[in-house]
Amino acid sequence: MTDGRSYSAVQPLTRVSKKGETYVRPAAVEQEIEAALDLPLNEAFRLAAGGHTRPQTLVYFLRRFRPNRPTPEYNALVLAFFTRLERAGKRHLQPFPEHMRERATEWVTTKVFEWLEDDRMDIFEVSFKTGVERLYLTAVAAIQLRMGTELSQEDLREADSDETGDEAADALAYRLGQSPMSAAEAKAQLASVMKLMRPEERLAIGYVVLLGMTEKEAAAEMGCSDRKVRYLLKDARAKARDKELKK
Amino acid sequence: MTTRPEQDKVRDDVLVAVHEVLLTGDLAELRQLADEHPEHKAEILAFVAAWLVADDDASDDDDEGPTQSREEVLERFWFNYAAPANDPFCSLDAHKLREVASRCRIDTGILRKLTLRMIDEGSIPGKLVSWLAEAVGSEPQQLYGYLCGTQAEVRADFFAPSGPRKTGKVEFAEAVRTSTLSPELKRYWLPNI
Numbered sequence: 246m247t248d249g250r251s252y253s254a255v256q257p258l259t260r261v262s263k264k265g266e267t268y269v270r271p272a273a274v275e276q277e278i279e280a281a282l283d284l285p286l287n288e289a290f291r292l293a294a295g296g297h298t299r300p301q302t303l304v305y306f307l308r309r310f311r312p313n314r315p316t317p318e319y320n321a322l323v324l325a326f327f328t329r330l331e332r333a334g335k336r337h338l339q340p341f342p343e344h345m346r347e348r349a350t351e352w353v354t355t356k357v358f359e360w361l362e363d364d365r366m367d368i369f370e371v372s373f374k375t376g377v378e379r380l381y382l383t384a385v386a387a388i389q390l391r392m393g394t395e396l397s398q399e400d401l402r403e404a405d406s407d408e409t410g411d412e413a414a415d416a417l418a419y420r421l422g423q424s425p426m427s428a429a430e431a432k433a434q435l436a437s438v439m440k441l442m443r444p445e446e447r448l449a450i451g452y453v454v455l456l457g458m459t460e461k462e463a464a465a466e467m468g469c470s471d472r473k474v475r476y477l478l479k480d481a482r483a484k485a486r487d488k489e490l491k492k
Numbered sequence: 493m494t495t496r497p498e499q500d501k502v503r504d505d506v507l508v509a510v511h512e513v514l515l516t517g518d519l520a521e522l523r524q525l526a527d528e529h530p531e532h533k534a535e536i537l538a539f540v541a542a543w544l545v546a547d548d549d550a551s552d553d554d555d556e557g558p559t560q561s562r563e564e565v566l567e568r569f570w571f572n573y574a575a576p577a578n579d580p581f582c583s584l585d586a587h588k589l590r591e592v593a594s595r596c597r598i599d600t601g602i603l604r605k606l607t608l609r610m611i612d613e614g615s616i617p618g619k620l621v622s623w624l625a626e627a628v629g630s631e632p633q634q635l636y637g638y639l640c641g642t643q644a645e646v647r648a649d650f651f652a653p654s655g656p657r658k659t660g661k662v663e664f665a666e667a668v669r670t671s672t673l674s675p676e677l678k679r680y681w682l683p684n685i
Contacts, residue, residue: 254618254619254622254623255622256622256632262512263508263509263512263513264512279619281618282617282618282619282622283617283618283619284617284618285614285615285616285617285664285665286613286614286615286616286617286618286621286636287614287615289618290614306618308633309622309631309632309633309636310618310621310632310633310636311573311633311636311637312613312636312637312640313637313638313640313641314640315566315570316614316640318614320566323565323566323569324562324565324566327565336546337542337546354565354568358568358569358572358573359496359500359504360504361572361573362496362572363496363501363504365504365508368508375511375515378511378543378546379507379508379511381542382507382511382539382542382543382546383504383507383539385538385542386507386535386538386539386541386542387535387538389538389541389542390534390535390538447541447544448541448544450544451540451541451544452537452541455522455540455544456522456523456526456537456540457523466534466537
């Protein structure tokens with residue numbers, strides 16, 4: 246009898262990014278999956294469900310070794326996955342009221358089933374955190390589109406400055422410098438300012454400063470008036486200026 | 493599970509591209525993406541807005557369990573996923589089965605037990621399932637779903653005086669110990685023997 250194969254039993258990922266690169270797991274994750282595949286499957290399930298492996302390894306076994314009926318070991322894996330998912334996704338729901346968080350959680354669960362069916366879970370084996378972010382942002386976006394960005398009457402107050410919205414947006418954009426940068430870098434640069442902002446102010450900054458929309462276009466997206474967007478940008482500018490003065 | 497409309501899948505693809513750009517791309521690329529997909533502009537903008545307001549510094553160290561009940565999560569999961577049970581070995585002749593066994597470092601006796609679902613699927617090492625799947629042109633998910641099925645009755649037993657019999661599934665380790673594998677291969681699968 247021949248000695249048989251000795252190459253890796255770990256299945257490669259197949260999803261390709263927008264730039265045409267196939268997703269690849271980090272080396273440490275590959276090694277962990279390889280080691281877990283040496284074990285009897287129920288033992289591997291127990292380790293992953295018990296939090297003794299990386300979440301990427303948990304997702305690997307969840308996707309590829311589903312029995313045709315419920316078993317205690319696999320059920321524990323399913324529950325562990327959803328627990329980790331909700332725990333990691335919680336921060337994306339913090340700005341929203343309780344009833345919306347419940348809807349978002351329900352929506353995320355449905356989306357997970359769709360992604361499992363469509364085999365879209367590769368990103369979770371590359372970075373669980375990135376997969377969670379992608380899932381929850383999609384959920385939040387879908388719910389917000391249905392509910393709209395509702396702005397309360399208390400928010401309709403006059404800004405102190407005579408500065409126009411465009412001037413405020415330009416001033417904020419100046420912080421980003423002149424050279425091209427990534428959206429993540431832009432968010433990081435504005436991070437210290439963003440922390441001071443209400444969600445509506447962040448939206449206005451995002452639409453006008455990051456996406457280059459006019460106040461009118463941003464207002465249409467936000468479901469409010471041009472004037473409201475102008476006030477939001479002025480308020481944001483005022484907060485950023487106050488922060489600069491306090492340095 | 494019902495088939496999703498194609499436009500839903502296209503929208504998901506677009507939002508995946510948006511997320512990738514947000515993580516690594518430049519702002520011009522983001523605007524270009526919105527221009528390229530006017531039919532999904534609203535979703536793109538909503539996604540970007542949600543990304544902007546997400547608190548990157550928020551901790552996810554939380555020991556609370558899922559907000560949905562355990563029963564609810566499991567019920568939904570199994571409702572959506574009845575795993576298929578097609579026999580991936582049915583089209584393989586004796587020669588091919590011998591080849592599969594050799595490639596996967598087992599003997600035909602163990603392979604026979606696997607094809608008849610006589611081995612407890614939870615006791616099989618994951619790498620053997622992966623190798624077997626590749627050797628028979630299947631996917632680990634499909635193969636494992638088959639292996640989880642009920643133990644098959646052996647045809648010859650129909651003619652036995654006592655009639656067909658089914659014994660409980662055996663552990664993989666036991667199948668290896670009683671096999672014709674070389675001591676080296678037995679140690680390979682059971683390093684602690």
